[in-house]
Amino acid sequence: MHKVLIVGPAWVGDMVMAQGLYKTLCRRYSGVVIDVLAPAWSGPLLQRMPEVRRHVELPLGHGQFGLGARVRLGRALRGERYDQAIIIPRSFKTALPPFFAAIPRRTGYKGEMRYGLINDMRPLDKSVLTQTVQRYVALGMDADTELPPAEIPQPRLDVDIQNQQRLMDEFKLSRDRPIVGFMPGAEYGPAKRWPPESFARLAQRIIDSGRQVWLFGSDKDEAICDDIATEVDRVEVVNLAGRTRLVDAIDLIAAVDMAVTNDSGLMHIAAATGVEVIAIYGSSSPAYTPPLTEQAQVVYLNLDCSPCFERECPLGHYRCLRDIAVERVFSHLEGRRCQQ
Secondary structure, eight states: OOEEEEEOOSSHHHHHHTHHHHHHHHHHSTTOEEEEEEEGGGHHHHTTOTTOOEEEEEOSOTTOOOHHHHHHHHHHTGGGOOSEEEEOSOSSGGGHHHHHTTOSEEEEESOSSOBTTBSEEEOOOTTTOOSHHHHHHHTTSOTTSOSSOSOOOOOOOOOOHHHHHHHHHHTTOOOSSOEEEEEOOOTTOGGGOOOHHHHHHHHHHHHHTTOEEEEOOOGGGHHHHHHHHHHHOOTTEEEOTTSSOHHHHHHHHTTOSEEEEESSHHHHHHHHTTOEEEEEOSSSOTTTSOOSSSSEEEEOOOOTTOOOOOSSOTTSOOHHHHTSOHHHHHHHHHHHHHHO
């Protein structure tokens, strides 16, 4: 039995993409045991990944160093006798718990000064490992494996049908018309968000074509979703932003027929539930973090200034998003419907 502790990433989308690593380990090692050390919010998400035995909670907030807490956590994990640790983040602090847990093989990329903490150090050649998911999967392979990985397992989250029905009843949702899910937020910043007014015009086109729209997002996305719902002001628009837990969003997103989404954590969740995805990219690149599904289309202008990977447009015009026409996105939706 191979027993692995994985130090997971800190963002929703990255945690979904990391399932490719978990799947790779399951294929390599019969009966592998995978535990994931990650922030508290990720526990319910990890429960939807059948490859993961348990979530080990990191009792620290985002950006906190917490030397003492990391040392104590590592020492508390010694009794688990892990064979290997895989540290996905490249920071110094994330390598501390596996070191103090006395895990004999500690795999990770060269990053902050981690010599000694990482004893299976891998170089990160970004020209070869061009996608985030490739970098995760490569950590689950031997150091001498030819890169990039020949196969990237696609994420697939378990869906709780009973919880889905409970939520449908609670929010009085219906499947009497096809459903298009909108994910108009992106926690990273406005340079990854298609304008709310564009989402609103798209919603009107969708409703006029006989379908309904459900809006998804966290409490941080409530204002954006409220703007869209207010501008359209139709009963066919259901605003769920801030009203659901992350696992509830997983189950309800799995109920939609198609999703229109920015490059965000919910985009990766939609892809991992098997939903048809129309993904809109601005400051980021679909070559770097694509939706990991065969059922996806990408809308990306690929301007000379793209991708800049900035939170806000350094030139102030946001053309990479504002110049994406509503008709263009709508045509993608119609094309997917015609193929069904």
